[in-house]
Amino acid sequence: xxxxxxxxxxxxxxxxxxxxxxxxxxxxxxxxxxxxxxxxxxxxxxxxxxxxxxxxxxxxxxxxxxxxxxxxxxxxxxxxxxxxxxxxxxxxxxxxxxxxxxxxxxxxxxxxxxxxxxxxxxxxxxxxxxxxxxxxxxxxxxxxxxxxxxxxxxxxxxxxxxxxxxxxxxxxxxxxxxxxxxxxxxxxxxxxxxxxxxxxxxxxxxxxxxxxxxxxxxxxxxxxxxxxxxxxxxxxxxxxxxxxxxxxxxxxxxxxxxxx
Numbered sequence: 001x002x003x004x005x006x007x008x009x010x011x012x013x014x015x016x017x018x019x020x021x022x023x024x025x026x027x028x029x030x031x032x033x034x035x036x037x038x039x040x041x042x043x044x045x046x047x048x049x050x051x052x053x054x055x056x057x058x059x060x061x062x063x064x065x066x067x068x069x070x071x072x073x074x075x076x077x078x079x080x081x082x083x084x085x086x087x088x089x090x091x092x093x094x095x096x097x098x099x100x101x102x103x104x105x106x107x108x109x110x111x112x113x114x115x116x117x118x119x120x121x122x123x124x125x126x127x128x129x130x131x132x133x134x135x136x137x138x139x140x141x142x143x144x145x146x147x148x149x150x151x152x153x154x155x156x157x158x159x160x161x162x163x164x165x166x167x168x169x170x171x172x173x174x175x176x177x178x179x180x181x182x183x184x185x186x187x188x189x190x191x192x193x194x195x196x197x198x199x200x201x202x203x204x205x206x207x208x209x210x211x212x213x214x215x216x217x218x219x220x221x222x223x224x225x226x227x228x229x230x231x232x233x234x235x236x237x238x239x240x241x242x243x244x245x246x247x248x249x250x251x252x253x254x255x256x257x258x259x260x
Contacts, residue, residue, distance in 0.1 A: 002230045003247040005238045009198040013042025016232045019194050023128045024056055030127040031062040036083045039132030039196050048091040058092045062123045063099035066140040070104040070178035078168045102180035113152040129190035133197050136160050137205045137218035141181035146219050150183030184222050193229040197237040207240035
């Protein structure tokens with residue numbers, strides 16, 4: 001696992017965007033795994049600037065969102081269908097028909113989950129997956145105690161996750177109780193993982209994910225099992241890492257051709 005500690009959220013966004021840009025340049029018809037929430041917004045903003053400058057073209061890329069609420073109409077501004085369209089598809093110039101989001105309104109949720117897994121397989125797998133991390137260590141909506149081998153499925157959101165996401169809704173009661181999410185096993189199948197975290201509120205989760213044991217109690221710890229996982233942090237998110245100085249040293253002394 002590669003740990004990159006940078007001064008602030010803007011620098012985190014630029015560094016993570018460079019990883020994505022490299023994949024897109026090498027494989028313009030590949031597949032990008034898309035995360036929502038506040039953590040990846042700086043990535044998308046940086047990528048949008050590069051698209052506008054003519055440096056990147058996402059028009060042939062496939063996109064696969066990590067998750068979607070169950071029972072939330074897609075017209076709702078906080079459905080992930082709407083969020084992905086607003087923050088990714090339009091500003092980055094994706095072809096809408098090539099962007100997939102789990103179906104949280106399906107009459108048969110298990111069948112929809114199986115179809116989503118099949119769609120990822122049909123695309124040749126996800127080349128690079130963007131990830132954020134919850135304060136309780138979740139990635140996607142894989143809450144603590146999730147199976148490390150899990151595939152796309154329905155999950156019940158913890159009270160902590162619903163509390164954290166209430167800021168996106170008019171009231172806490174409006175936050176759905178269930179979601180459809182790619183599983184930890186699904187995420188681990190991506191060719192590359194890029195997790196970003198900013199702020200002191202993520203520091204404990206990052207410490208558990210990076211330096212703690214691999215455990216279902218901290219779902220993000222599965223990144224330790226991936227061959228090509230990069231964790232990009234600002235100073236606040238890295239503040240609980242025991243080996244922070246070593247991570248800074250290795251990054252400073254890494255050959256340029258190995259970065260990203």
